[in-house]
Amino acid sequence: MSAILKKEFLVFFRNVGLVIFVLYAFTMDIYIAGKGIKVTPRHVSIGYVNEGDIAVVNKIISHFHSPQFKKPKLFLNEKSLKEAIYNRKIMVGIVFNKEFVNNLLSGKTAKLQVLIDSTAAAQAEVTLIYIQNILLKFEHHLKTPASIDIIKLFNPNANTKWFMSLSELMSDITMLGLILIAVVFVREKENGTWDIMLLMPVKGSLIIFAKILSQVLILMAGITIAVGLIVFGAFNTPINGNIFNFYLISFLFSFAIGGIALVIAAISKTILEVAHLTIVIMLPLIFLSGAWTPLSAMSPFIQFLSYFSPLRYYIQATQDIFFRGSGFMDLLPYFGAEFLIAVILFYIGYRKIGRLF
Amino acid sequence: MRLNVIKAYLKKEFIDLIRNKMIILIYLIPTMILILFGYGIKLEVTHTRTIIIDNDHSKLSLEIINKFSHTKYFDVKVENISYKEALHKLQTNKADMIVIIPPSFSKDLYKGAQIGVFIDGSFPLRAVTIEGYVEKLLIHGFNIKLPIKIENRNFFNEAMRDYNAIVPGLFGLIFLVVPASLAAIIIVKEKEVGTIFNFYSAPIKKIEFVIAKIIPPFLFHSLNIFILFLWATYLFDVPFRGNFFIFWLTSEIYILISVGIGILVSIVTSTQVAALVLSVIITVIPGFLYSGILMPISSMDKESYIEAHIFPVSYYNHIIYDTFLIGQGFKSSLNVLYFIILCIYAFVLIALGTLLIKKAIK
Numbered sequence: 001m002s003a004i005l006k007k008e009f010l011v012f013f014r015n016v017g018l019v020i021f022v023l024y025a026f027t028m029d030i031y032i033a034g035k036g037i038k039v040t041p042r043h044v045s046i047g048y049v050n051e052g053d054i055a056v057v058n059k060i061i062s063h064f065h066s067p068q069f070k071k072p073k074l075f076l077n078e079k080s081l082k083e084a085i086y087n088r089k090i091m092v093g094i095v096f097n098k099e100f101v102n103n104l105l106s107g108k109t110a111k112l113q114v115l116i117d118s119t120a121a122a123q124a125e126v127t128l129i130y131i132q133n134i135l136l137k138f139e140h141h142l143k144t145p146a147s148i149d150i151i152k153l154f155n156p157n158a159n160t161k162w163f164m165s166l167s168e169l170m171s172d173i174t175m176l177g178l179i180l181i182a183v184v185f186v187r188e189k190e191n192g193t194w195d196i197m198l199l200m201p202v203k204g205s206l207i208i209f210a211k212i213l214s215q216v217l218i219l220m221a222g223i224t225i226a227v228g229l230i231v232f233g234a235f236n237t238p239i240n241g242n243i244f245n246f247y248l249i250s251f252l253f254s255f256a257i258g259g260i261a262l263v264i265a266a267i268s269k270t271i272l273e274v275a276h277l278t279i280v281i282m283l284p285l286i287f288l289s290g291a292w293t294p295l296s297a298m299s300p301f302i303q304f305l306s307y308f309s310p311l312r313y314y315i316q317a318t319q320d321i322f323f324r325g326s327g328f329m330d331l332l333p334y335f336g337a338e339f340l341i342a343v344i345l346f347y348i349g350y351r352k353i354g355r356l357f
Numbered sequence: 358m359r360l361n362v363i364k365a366y367l368k369k370e371f372i373d374l375i376r377n378k379m380i381i382l383i384y385l386i387p388t389m390i391l392i393l394f395g396y397g398i399k400l401e402v403t404h405t406r407t408i409i410i411d412n413d414h415s416k417l418s419l420e421i422i423n424k425f426s427h428t429k430y431f432d433v434k435v436e437n438i439s440y441k442e443a444l445h446k447l448q449t450n451k452a453d454m455i456v457i458i459p460p461s462f463s464k465d466l467y468k469g470a471q472i473g474v475f476i477d478g479s480f481p482l483r484a485v486t487i488e489g490y491v492e493k494l495l496i497h498g499f500n501i502k503l504p505i506k507i508e509n510r511n512f513f514n515e516a517m518r519d520y521n522a523i524v525p526g527l528f529g530l531i532f533l534v535v536p537a538s539l540a541a542i543i544i545v546k547e548k549e550v551g552t553i554f555n556f557y558s559a560p561i562k563k564i565e566f567v568i569a570k571i572i573p574p575f576l577f578h579s580l581n582i583f584i585l586f587l588w589a590t591y592l593f594d595v596p597f598r599g600n601f602f603i604f605w606l607t608s609e610i611y612i613l614i615s616v617g618i619g620i621l622v623s624i625v626t627s628t629q630v631a632a633l634v635l636s637v638i639i640t641v642i643p644g645f646l647y648s649g650i651l652m653p654i655s656s657m658d659k660e661s662y663i664e665a666h667i668f669p670v671s672y673y674n675h676i677i678y679d680t681f682l683i684g685q686g687f688k689s690s691l692n693v694l695y696f697i698i699l700c701i702y703a704f705v706l707i708a709l710g711t712l713l714i715k716k717a718i719k
């Protein structure tokens with residue numbers, strides 16, 4: 001078994017291009033995704049038209065500031081403001097007309113016109129909430145009968161880097177796991193050495209297990225690099241649970257992915273076929289398991305399907321460990337599910353690929 | 358350039374693609390991505406699993422619970438559990454939000470009464486949105502007369518539908534990733550199998566070879582423009598307000614850009630797996646980040662704002678969102694400028710690919 005492991009490591013490290021890609025995926029790729037993908041609106045471009053009293057309007061405008069908003073741009077009239085929105089240079093336009101200022105000064109309900117580019121619907125909605133809150137705070141004398149104390153647990157500042165880098169890491173593990181493990185088998189099939197492997201006086205199941213283990217170990221090394229350098233190093237992600245639980249679930253998940261890859265390898269004859277099948281299986285796996293958007297927001301049918309996805313349990317367990325700080329006992333169902341999926345897939349894959357006749 | 362040489366090469370490519378069933382995947386993958394992402398990416402927040410702990414049992418607290426129950430945003434359960442138990446439910450992901458109404462809440466009104474709200478912050482966008490909903494709801498719940506009322510007019514996506522926001526943006530992602538990887542693979546496959554030596558030794562010019570390799574992915578994906586358009590307008594009901602000709606023409610140019618990227622990838626890689634992984638990695642992230650799906654480009658910070666203008670996807674998606682939701686077409690000079698930039702990109706990438714491709718073993 002150690003001979004097979006050694007051989008697979010050699011094959012992997014000899015392919016310098018592949019090593020570089022894998023390293024890139026586990027470092028830069030996660031870094032870029034964590035830093036770049038911002039889902040909560042920041043730096044919203046804003047423009048305004050002022051037809052009323054400068055002093056009052058400037059006072060309101062001074063409340064629109066970074067990080068939520070860019071410096072507001074003054075437009076001469078409503079027409080030029082609209083044009084900027086149509087060319088998508090500006091996302092939010094506020095029109096302070098005379099009536100608004102007069103009503104505000106005389107204490108009547110003043111209606112403020114807000115023009116908003118709602119192409120990105122969710123962001124537009126949150127931006128409207130920002131504006132509303134700014135206007136509420138602008139009125140100091142406003143007294144609410146009770147204060148509302150909102151606490152966002154686990155990630156109080158809604159830091160998207162933590163969430164995004166973990167999501168990207170899990171997507172990368174899925175992608176690389178599927179490709180690397182399936183290719184290990186199919187390369188031998190393509191070269192015709194697979195039958196020879198099975199003819200050797202070693203059990204077929206042992207060969208399969210060793211081959212998958214070799215790639216799982218490479219993945220685990222990649223995960224260590226990614227978590228150490230990027231997740232903890234660059235982004236300072238807090239971990240509320242135990243890191244060993246994360247390693248355990250990653251290890252089990254890699255095997256479950258290995259099971260899927262084994263099935264892919266069993267039905268495909270060439271590497272090209274592997275590539276296609278991987279894409280067809282990987283995309284739904286990643287996007288419908290709740291990596292990027294919460295499962296509870298999806299349709300019930302997809303929620304049901306996701307019970308068969310090993311990624312679902314991995315994502316939930318990882319978020320539980322990093323953010324919610326769950327302990328070993330709470331995570332037990334996830335470990336069990338990953339293990340069960342891995343065993344079933346190994347059996348199916350073995351039936352198809354592990355025997356000569 | 359000799360047409361009969363190109364014709365012969367083309368014939369071989371088409372037979373090859375159809376014979377190894379690539380053709381199915383060429384049409385399956387883009388449709389699959391569009392449908393999966395279209396249905397899968399949900400940015401609006403509904404059905405937040407909410408637990409309300411009512412320790413007050415007054416008329417006011419019931420009113421607040423009612424307010425929560427009567428929106429699509431919250432799925433409310435009123436439970437009589439301790440704060441600790443509720444927190445454990447958050448920790449094990451059995452609830453998304455807890456609202457705690459303290460005892461003697463209605464008595465303490467105007468004397469420092471406080472409602473506690475705890476939101477699971479693991480999904481940042483969801484947490485921020487829920488926070489906003491809760492504030493809005495509670496302020497309206499207290500019937501406060503606000504001095505300023507916001508009258509918002511939504512442009513382009515009036516009903517704030519998630520589909521309108523996401524589906525057009527996916528075009529830029531799909532037509533960047535899929536043609537690029539196909540073009541890269543059909544060239545690198547020759548390298549891996551060894552048939553590239555036919556090209557090295559035959560009296561065929563580089564430009565002829567490149568044209569013969571560009572045309573199959575280009576033609577196959579041209580049909581995909583129409584297929585995806587139909588999915589977007591019929592399945593997802595995205596309005597189409599612009600000029601179809603502009604939409605089609607821009608998409609064809611954009612596919613050329615993508616194929617150009619694929620040729621460049623094929624030059625630096627020598628195995629099909631490496632070509633696939635490289636072309637996916639260098640196209641997916643920019644295609645997603647700068648597509649405008651998640652964030653309009655105008656609202657990015659300085660760094661990403663500049664980066665976005667390096668990648669062709671931002672120009673393409675600007676025009677695509679325009680043709681779907683806005684409908685200014687070439688009346689807006691900005692769209693014309695972006696179209697010209699795309700043409701330059703296509704020309705430069707393909708010229709570069711033709712120059713750099715090798716016709717001998719190094």
